Amino acid sequence: MANLGVNIDHVATLRQARFTPYPDLIEAAKICEKAGADGITVHLREDRRHIQDRDVYSLRKIVNTKLNLEMAATRQIVEIALRVVPDEVCIVPEKRRELTTEGGLDVWGQRRRLAGVVNRLNKKGILVSLFIDPEPKQVRAAKEVGADCVELHTGTYAEAKGKTKQLKELKKLKQAGKLAVKMGLRLNAGHGLNYQNVRPVVRIPGIEDLNIGHSIISRSVFVGLAQAVREMKRLIKR
Ligand code: PXP
Numbered sequence: 001m002a003n004l005g006v007n008i009d010h011v012a013t014l015r016q017a018r019f020t021p022y023p024d025l026i027e028a029a030k031i032c033e034k035a036g037a038d039g040i041t042v043h044l045r046e047d048r049r050h051i052q053d054r055d056v057y058s059l060r061k062i063v064n065t066k067l068n069l070e071m072a073a074t075r076q077i078v079e080i081a082l083r084v085v086p087d088e089v090c091i092v093p094e095k096r097r098e099l100t101t102e103g104g105l106d107v108w109g110q111r112r113r114l115a116g117v118v119n120r121l122n123k124k125g126i127l128v129s130l131f132i133d134p135e136p137k138q139v140r141a142a143k144e145v146g147a148d149c150v151e152l153h154t155g156t157y158a159e160a161k162g163k164t165k166q167l168k169e170l171k172k173l174k175q176a177g178k179l180a181v182k183m184g185l186r187l188n189a190g191h192g193l194n195y196q197n198v199r200p201v202v203r204i205p206g207i208e209d210l211n212i213g214h215s216i217i218s219r220s221v222f223v224g225l226a227q228a229v230r231e232m233k234r235l236i237k238r
Contacts, residue, residue: 002202002236003038005068005190006229007213012042012050025055026062028225035229039066039087041211044080046072046094053080060084068211070131073117081121088127090151090188090211091117104133104153107141115145122146129188134169134176142185149186151211152176154201158192166197174204181206195219195235202236210236 011028015021029040040063042051059067069086071077072094081089091114093105107114107130118128129149132138133156142150157169173189180187189201190211201210212232219228 002207003209004036004229004233004236005039005041005066005188005209005211006032006037006216006232007041007043007070007190007211008032008217009043009050009213010217012052012055016050016052025051026058029059029063031225032229033063033065035226036233037065037229039063039068039209039211041068041070041090041213043070043092044077046074046077056080056084056086060086068129068209070211073114078117078120081126082124085124085126088129088149089121090129090131092131103155104135104138105131107132107138107145107147111141111145118146122148127186129186131190132176134172136176136179139176139179139183139185142180143183147185149188149208150176150180151188151190151209152180153191154189154193155191157201158194158197170200170204173201177204177206195231198232198235 008028011023011025014023044051044056067086068088068090069081070090070092071081073091121128127148129151130142130147131151131153134152152173157173160166160169177187186208187206188209189207193212194215216228216232
């Protein structure tokens with residue numbers, strides 16, 4: 001069984017499409033928690049396309065489970081994280097023109113800079129997770145820079161066409177996960193997970209949190225947010 005972190009970015013996407021005060025993010029977070037979410041995740045992007053600074057501060061006040069802030073390790077966003085003090089941050093790579101986070105973080109390639117960022121966040125009592133592709137080199141680098149946790153990027157698994165390719169990607173996730181657990185890192189996963197593909201990921205040994213957004217918010221259009229969360233929670237419980 002894994003914990004469910006519901007990413008509510010796309011509630012804000014809808015709001016920002018018209019710059020209306022609704023749908024209200026605070027209400028969304030409360031509904032998710034009431035429906036069984038174990039955490040609320042938001043990504044404060046540099047381009048502020050969905051989540052705004054004020055959202056993060058407001059959510060900090062009302063989230064009772066766990067607030068996980070996804071962010072790029074830029075100076076400005078790190079300063080915001082240090083002021084907000086979420087329970088956990090997940091450092092992601094960010095490109096301005098991407099539709100969503102495209103690949104994992106190259107921890108190995110920026111070890112020194114990331115070690116400094118991890119240290120500053122840790123000193124504030126914030127747990128730090130690094131969003132990486134399932135590669136042993138990146139897992140080792142995550143340990144080396146002092147991260148508490150890795151979040152394995154499940155995007156390639158989610159997009160793999162056909163059973164063979166999917167199983168190959170799943171194997172990579174399992175192997176990277178095994179190494180992470182062996183090295184004493186907490187293990188999370190996310191990106192592109194939906195009601196159809198989540199089950200095999202739940203079974204990866206050592207997996208703790210799954211951060212899922214787009215599929216849940218999409219489903220909520222038809223069945224409501226509480227029901228969409230409950231359905232996902234049921235799937236990852238078994
Ligand atoms: N985890 C991380 C690190 C992400 O960047 C995202 C997307 O913001 C997610 C999980 C959630 O992905 P999805 O919206 O595809 O479920």
